[in-house]
Amino acid sequence: MSNAQALTKRDSARGEAARRDQEIEAPALIPLVDISEDDSGITLIADLPGASRETLSLDVHGDTLTIEAPIALEESDELKAVYAEVRSGRYRRSFTLSRELDSSHIDATLKDGVLTLRLPKLEQAKPRRIEVRPA
Amino acid sequence: MVSSLLRFPGDVFADFDELHRQLDRVLGTRNASSSIRAVQRGSFPAVNIGVTPEAVEIFAFAPGIDPSKLDVTVDKGLLTISGERSGYAAEAGAKVNVYASERSDGAFRRVVSLPEDANPDRVNATYRNGILRIQVQKREASRPRRIEVKDAR
Numbered sequence: 001m002s003n004a005q006a007l008t009k010r011d012s013a014r015g016e017a018a019r020r021d022q023e024i025e026a027p028a029l030i031p032l033v034d035i036s037e038d039d040s041g042i043t044l045i046a047d048l049p050g051a052s053r054e055t056l057s058l059d060v061h062g063d064t065l066t067i068e069a070p071i072a073l074e075e076s077d078e079l080k081a082v083y084a085e086v087r088s089g090r091y092r093r094s095f096t097l098s099r100e101l102d103s104s105h106i107d108a109t110l111k112d113g114v115l116t117l118r119l120p121k122l123e124q125a126k127p128r129r130i131e132v133r134p135a
Numbered sequence: 136m137v138s139s140l141l142r143f144p145g146d147v148f149a150d151f152d153e154l155h156r157q158l159d160r161v162l163g164t165r166n167a168s169s170s171i172r173a174v175q176r177g178s179f180p181a182v183n184i185g186v187t188p189e190a191v192e193i194f195a196f197a198p199g200i201d202p203s204k205l206d207v208t209v210d211k212g213l214l215t216i217s218g219e220r221s222g223y224a225a226e227a228g229a230k231v232n233v234y235a236s237e238r239s240d241g242a243f244r245r246v247v248s249l250p251e252d253a254n255p256d257r258v259n260a261t262y263r264n265g266i267l268r269i270q271v272q273k274r275e276a277s278r279p280r281r282i283e284v285k286d287a288r
Contacts, residue, residue, distance in 0.1 A: 032237040038230055047238050049180075049196040049265035071141060073194055073266065078187045085181040086196055089141040113198030113265015 028092035031067065031115075039127055041120040042101065048091050049113035056110055058117070060103045066094045067115065100125030141183075179239045180216070180267070182247060188279050191253050191271045195245070198265030205262060207269060209255040216267065217244040252276075 034045040048056070051069035059066045070090045097103055100121050107118040180197035195216050197205070205218040219242045249255070249271060257272035 032239075033235050034238050035233070035235040037232045037234065045238065047198045047265070049198040052264050072264070073141065073183070073268075074263075075185060075192065075194075076187060079185040079192060080187070081183070081185045083182070083184040084141070086141065086183055086194075112200065112262075113196075 027088060028068075028090045029071075029086065029088045030093050031091045033093070039121075041118055044095070044115075044117040044119065046093070046115040046117070047113065048110070048115050051091065051110065051113060051115070053110050056115065058106070058108055060097070060106070063097045063099070063103075064094055065097055065103070065106075065119075066092070068092045178245060179243050180245060182245060184247065186250075188273075190273055191250060193247055193269040193271070195267040195269070196265065197243075197267050200262075200265075200267075202262040205260075205267060207258070207260045207267075209249070209258055209271070212249050212251070212253070212255070214247045214249050214258075214269065214271070215244065216247070216269075217242070219243070 031046045031048050033047075034043075036043050046067060048067075048069050050071035050073060052072060055072065056067075056069040059068070068091065071086070071088070097119070101119045102122045103119070105120050107120075109116050180195040182196070183194045185192050185194075193214065197216075197218070197220075200218055200220050205216070208215045208217075220240045252273045253271045254274045255271070259270045259272075261268050
């Protein structure tokens, strides 16, 4: 019985090691972005080649926006790598949002591996012209 | 593990690539034994290459390009990927502030030298989710083959 116990213990240890191996992957790639701001909001464009609409995750937690996506190559099992410039299986990048942005109305589109995010400003944060009346 | 292009052996050293590149730049020493067609890392589009028994597969990470404007040619054992990416990044103006402009735009061109056994007549290219995948079949003669042993009697 002690034998069997030792065996299961070893098995679980091995399983743990395997899991750890999977976790210790190359660090996520930081996608390149363009960010611009106009009167009504901020536009963020990110290059995410290999990301698909189903697997892309956009997460707003507090004031942090996180873009995360696995890279899918759909390579066949018998493919052997000979040269690689992209050496990570996923993208990840976070941004801190400011308070005047309306995080509940973020609009996102993904086309050909390019993510376009539109972060509108809250109505009261939009610039207003204050009229000066003659006294 | 080794079979995946994205977990290329040598991951441990991948972190040193940037350091290596900076050292190269500072010391002016490109690796003396590098390929004559080697390009600096960080070129657009990034390329991963793998082989199967039947084909050579090239994955080019080229997001945001109209497939009709992508040009793939094979000439004398050289595969050329060229095209143009229109920059839709906003121009800075009176009412627009630009905070980041990291993405490249404009014309690009990359050349990959194919192995001897690649057959330039059988090339297949597809574009999906911003990745251009090019499959170049190997010549029949170079594929692994099973040779039947006949009975001599």
